[in-house]
Amino acid sequence: MPGILLIAAGKGERYRAAGGQGEKLMAPIYSHQGRPLFCVVLETAIASQLPIHIVTRPDNIAIIQLAADYNLTVTVLNSNSMGESIAAGVKATYDWDSWLIQPADMPEITVSDYHRIAQALQQHTQVRLSWQNQPGHPVGFSRQWREALCRLCDENGAKSVIAPSLLMLNAHPGVIIDRDFPEK
Template sequence: MNNLSGLYILLAAGFSRRFGSPKQLHTLPSGSSIINTAIDALTKSGCDFVVAIREDDTALLAHLHHLNISIIKVKNAEQGLSSVIAEATEALHTRATDWIGICLADMPYIQSKTLTDLTSYVTPNTIIRPSYQGKPGHPVLFGRDYFDELTQLAGDDGAKSIIKRFPDALQAIDVEDSMVLYDIDKPESVR
């Protein structure tokens, strides 16, 4: 890690429509839930993080209640992923942080070492994205200079518009973790 302060936002505010049931609580073959597996990786990384969930997701809130983690309850999840990112970033505006990393809860197999290693590349004016065998992955880390952009996002396209608008700021970091490409959208994706 570098000396800049930052944190990951673990986005767990989706509706799991393609999955067919609340996937964050789905048990993986390891015996742990999808959300707990993602939280474990973040915890082991040594990085600060918060979990963004829908304010009306009582099942997930009850599940997370016993864990000693910070939670952001978002109101506008039905408007899409971009809106969740904007609302979560806005909720963090009072924190003194130099970067924010956007993690997706349905990508629980990303190695904690990858999460840690990516932080060493971020500066206030960069966007850091892992790349596995030339393919862009997640999480994406945004330096402080892009926080206002993050809070203005709307819709369901994530932060793609920021990445497209600032191509010179984007640094693709080669990683050996294929899980930066692997998400669980459907039950058959579970492994």
């Protein structure tokens, strides 16, 4: 069974540079009744009924507490890059059959998005959602890519592992929308 790897280990630098206050992932999302960004993302992942593992920083106390509240596994590290976070998460879930890599600042991802990737991974080794030819998330990798994912270490995330045979599935605009900036 595939699992969702929620990457919540960023430093929120663009968010703060744009005037955001506090922890980006706990900022209210007004288009979602003012609920915290991470809560929206986490609730959707939970609704998918797929296994979830969270990668976050030691100072993200609220995220660590939410993981505990929902009895979810978490990797805590002072990550220097998206690649390092992905590698740590894959190593922590080494026994999974495949991984749906999902940045934790994308509240428009749906349960259907997760299920489409999980279903496609039954016949493909890499799957990614897109919108108007723009690559989006989640990105799915089968067990075949486990060792390569475990070696990631730079800010390019899993881009260096993407193969020409990657299956792109057309989706909706939400698969390319992240929340790097505070809502006005």
